Amino acid sequence: MVDLSKYKSHPDKQLLVHAANVTAGIKRRTSSKIAELSAVFHDIGKMNPNFQKKLLNEKTNGYANHAYLSAYAFLSFCAANMSSVLKELNGDQSAIRVITAIVAHHHGDLPNMEKILSRDEMLRLKSFLEKEIEFPIQDFLNKYMENVNGIHVFGKTNENFMKIGLCPKEIKKPLELFQDTQFSFASLISADKEDASGYNSQSAIDEFCERYSLDLINYLNSLSGDSEINRIRTKIRKEAINNIYPLLIQGKRIFSLTSPTGSGKTLMLLSLAGEIIKNKGNMRIIYALPFLSITEQVEKECNKIFGESMSVARIDSKSENKLFAKYQDQLDEKPEVINEIINTQFAEDIFDYPFIITTFVKVFETFLSNKNSTLLKLPNFANAIFLVDEIQSLPPRLYGFFIALLDSFCAQHNSFAIISTATMPNFELPTNNNHNLKEFFQSYSAPPELVSFSNFQEDIFDRYDIIRIQQTLNVEELSELIKKENSSSLVILNTIDDTKLLYNQFSGTKSHTKVLLLNTHFTPNDRTEKIRLCKEMLENNEKVILISTQLIEAGVDIDFPVVYRDMAPLPNVVQSSGRCNRNGKLPLKGRVVLISLNRNDVMRAALIYRGIDELFLKYSLEKVVGKITETSCFELQKSFFDLIQYHTVFATHRSEVFKTVGNEMGEIDFIQKMKEGAFNDIGKFKLIDEVKFGEEFRYFIPRNNEDYSFERLEELYSQLIKIPLRDFVAKRLKLIEVENHIRKMSGQIAQVRIRKNDIYPIPDEDSCFGIYKLSKSYSFENGIDLSNENQIV
Numbered sequence: 001m002v003d004l005s006k007y008k009s010h011p012d013k014q015l016l017v018h019a020a021n022v023t024a025g026i027k028r029r030t031s032s033k034i035a036e037l038s039a040v041f042h043d044i045g046k047m048n049p050n051f052q053k054k055l056l057n058e059k060t061n062g063y064a065n066h067a068y069l070s071a072y073a074f075l076s077f078c079a080a081n082m083s084s085v086l087k088e089l090n091g092d093q094s095a096i097r098v099i100t101a102i103v104a105h106h107h108g109d110l111p112n113m114e115k116i117l118s119r120d121e122m123l124r125l126k127s128f129l130e131k132e133i134e135f136p137i138q139d140f141l142n143k144y145m146e147n148v149n150g151i152h153v154f155g156k157t158n159e160n161f162m163k164i165g166l167c168p169k170e171i172k173k174p175l176e177l178f179q180d181t182q183f184s185f186a187s188l189i190s191a192d193k194e195d196a197s198g199y200n201s202q203s204a205i206d207e208f209c210e211r212y213s214l215d216l217i218n219y220l221n222s223l224s225g226d227s228e229i230n231r232i233r234t235k236i237r238k239e240a241i242n243n244i245y246p247l248l249i250q251g252k253r254i255f256s257l258t259s260p261t262g263s264g265k266t267l268m269l270l271s272l273a274g275e276i277i278k279n280k281g282n283m284r285i286i287y288a289l290p291f292l293s294i295t296e297q298v299e300k301e302c303n304k305i306f307g308e309s310m311s312v313a314r315i316d317s318k319s320e321n322k323l324f325a326k327y328q329d330q331l332d333e334k335p336e337v338i339n340e341i342i343n344t345q346f347a348e349d350i351f352d353y354p355f356i357i358t359t360f361v362k363v364f365e366t367f368l369s370n371k372n373s374t375l376l377k378l379p380n381f382a383n384a385i386f387l388v389d390e391i392q393s394l395p396p397r398l399y400g401f402f403i404a405l406l407d408s409f410c411a412q413h414n415s416f417a418i419i420s421t422a423t424m425p426n427f428e429l430p431t432n433n434n435h436n437l438k439e440f441f442q443s444y445s446a447p448p449e450l451v452s453f454s455n456f457q458e459d460i461f462d463r464y465d466i467i468r469i470q471q472t473l474n475v476e477e478l479s480e481l482i483k484k485e486n487s488s489s490l491v492i493l494n495t496i497d498d499t500k501l502l503y504n505q506f507s508g509t510k511s512h513t514k515v516l517l518l519n520t521h522f523t524p525n526d527r528t529e530k531i532r533l534c535k536e537m538l539e540n541n542e543k544v545i546l547i548s549t550q551l552i553e554a555g556v557d558i559d560f561p562v563v564y565r566d567m568a569p570l571p572n573v574v575q576s577s578g579r580c581n582r583n584g585k586l587p588l589k590g591r592v593v594l595i596s597l598n599r600n601d602v603m604r605a606a607l608i609y610r611g612i613d614e615l616f617l618k619y620s621l622e623k624v625v626g627k628i629t630e631t632s633c634f635e636l637q638k639s640f641f642d643l644i645q646y647h648t649v650f651a652t653h654r655s656e657v658f659k660t661v662g663n664e665m666g667e668i669d670f671i672q673k674m675k676e677g678a679f680n681d682i683g684k685f686k687l688i689d690e691v692k693f694g695e696e697f698r699y700f701i702p703r704n705n706e707d708y709s710f711e712r713l714e715e716l717y718s719q720l721i722k723i724p725l726r727d728f729v730a731k732r733l734k735l736i737e738v739e740n741h742i743r744k745m746s747g748q749i750a751q752v753r754i755r756k757n758d759i760y761p762i763p764d765e766d767s768c769f770g771i772y773k774l775s776k777s778y779s780f781e782n783g784i785d786l787s788n789e790n791q792i793v
Contacts (some may be wrong), residue, residue: 011056032187042188045066074103075100078096197342202347229460232263256450269287284354349377366381371683475498483509489546517782535558570633577592651670696752698751699771716737
């Protein structure tokens with residue numbers, strides 16, 4: 001009898017124990033046979049004596065890649081037990097390739113199924129297999145399986161293994177296999193890391209859900225219900241709640257909530273999540289929004305409702321971990337809190353909180369990702385309620401694709417989703433497509449609507465008129481129009497350059513009117529302060545002019561009597577209009593002035609919305625003419641989204657990252673790539689095309705002369721590089737400290753995309769963790785200066 005207890009998976013853990021714990025972790029996450037077999041085999045290669053020596057810090061030059069050896073052991077098992085393996089996998093031979101890929105790459109990222117193994121690595125493994133003696137793989141497998149036939153790992157190399165990376169197989173159910181592979185891989189790596197780190201989930205989902213409805217009802221009852229707008233909001237919310245119940249009984253999982261701007265969609269979404277919990281059981285809630293500014297806004301609202309507890313976590317690139325600072329302060333006196341610090345970070349990585357507020361990037365990129373670090377959170381997307389607001393902010397050609405993808409995920413993993421916006425796209429599957437979409441998304445139907453479109457015709461939501469100025473205007477002409485306004489004005493332009501040029505038209509004037517500039521060349525703290533100043537002045541009836549890019553057009557709760565908007569696709573125009581007379585308090589209607597800004601005889605909008613986006617701009621140019629009421633916008637939007645569905649290619653996307661020889665347009669067909677199992681190709685997708693919009697630089701702007709946050713970051717860097725490579729725990733702790741310190745700095749970090757022709761501002765010193773300190777070339781009034789004036793001649 002072989003003593004298997006002598007084999008270790010980690011220095012302090014037996015391989016048998018680790019494999020059992022990971023397998024149990026897999027079974028808590030999924031019933032997938034792909035995941036289960038991956039769990040059994042993923043670390044079996046650690047029985048290699050060379051790997052065991054590495055664990056003991058003994059020198060060895062022998063082959064020690066345990067992942068490839070584990071994958072080879074799996075294929076050897078398949079060769080000896082093919083009929084029983086195929087029976088477990090419902091006869092799907094492509095699943096064997098998938099498991100091989102998951103096992104071989106569980107410390108990396110999912111590869112394309114076309115070539116899942118490195119030839120050089122396979123040759124090194126082959127050389128090792130032909131020389132080494134057997135070790136007890138079959139004895140190990142007998143602990144997990146019955147009737148395992150003899151497995152021969154050493155000696156003559158299994159030719160199937162050498163070929164599997166080169167011979168693509170036809171995938172019978174590509175969407176199902178893609179999502180099963182992703183989820184199985186994600187479940188394996190999260191269960192693996194969970195056991196290796198000793199992580200124990202503290203996510204009190206049941207406790208949070210038990211008090212969820214009561215907290216929400218108490219908050220709703222505290223709101224004033226005597227205004228006309230609040231009475232309408234309550235009516236719409238109750239309508240949505242009444243309509244979702246029978247749909248849940250019918251087995252529907254994904255719903256559409258199309259409601260006017262200012263109708264209280266946040267509270268509607270939260271109330272609908274409560275109904276799902278009441279009818280379907282306790283679940284995690286994931287509230288996804290397109291912009292960081294809105295995640296902060298929703299977090300404040302949720303903290304008012306549920307209190308500032310650890311149950312509600314905002315997870316994005318700026319959010320600070322609430323527990324980290326507490327544990328960091330205790331570290332010197334209580335070294336045992338090291339594990340708490342690591343676990344706190346891991347909880348964020350895997351989204352292990354009852355209620356999460358996050359960004360579209362965190363959610364939608366995960367659904368297409370092949371990345372190890374990104375997919376860690378995917379298992380916690382199961383048994384969850386997605387509240388997706390401002391869905392129109394996604395790329396138009398991906399509207400329906402992402403919703404169909406989300407629908408499929410929800411059906412497989414007991415999740416639900418509510419898709420919300422004032423400008424709802426058409427989610428029907430188009431028929432004029434290169435693929436048979438009904439065959440690909442076999443069980444998909446468009447999300448049912450929860451509220452009546454007649455709400456858009458309520459008098460309270462007829463708050464503004466859109467007035468189109470037909471002739472083009474240059475910046476000087478636009479500034480003269482704005483100066484003549486007696487009321488406060490919000491001006492939304494398409495580019496940062498245009499906002500700066502217009503702002504300069506007001507510089508040096510003798511007017512007492514406050515003029516503020518807002519774009520991403522300001523720190524988040526300064527952007528927040530500018531919006532606060534505007535709100536304060538508007539409430540005090542003081543005239544203010546805010547000149548902004550479109551960062552203010554979705555979700556920002558601000559209310560101007562007059563809005564100027566440069567020409568844009570209809571959803572952008574409508575979203576911008578939502579900042580006009582938002583609360584319906586004006587005695588007369590608000591006014592949205594739609595202009596066409598011109599510079600050097602070129603319409604500025606045509607430079608931004610070109611190529612595949614030209615069609616969207618053309619619709620506005622042709623349809624938005626004369627004067628249009630808010631209530632008439634709904635039908636215009638409906639026909640716009642029908643146009644998109646008919647004229648755009650479903651589930652395709654263009655980006656610089658997809659450009660290759662033969663694909664100079666950089667276009668990817670996601671459905672075709674899923675049919676090919678091209679995980680690595682699909683995983684390159686980013687919601688923000690960093691190459692197209694310029695290289696991103698991060699500049700830290702000190703609050704004052706006493707702000708030494710950057711110097712502290714440099715100090716942390718010095719401490720990090722002094723930690724020995726083998727001191728993994730200390731290094732991880734320091735990296736967590738660095739990450740949280742950068743998040744604390746984030747309110748003063750301006751993230752700027754600099755194009756080839758821009759002048760780089762001169763930083764104070766070299767970058768630290770990719771961040772530059774900038775004391776000059778920045779002001780609260782103008783933001784970061786990218787002109788020649790910031791250079792020293």
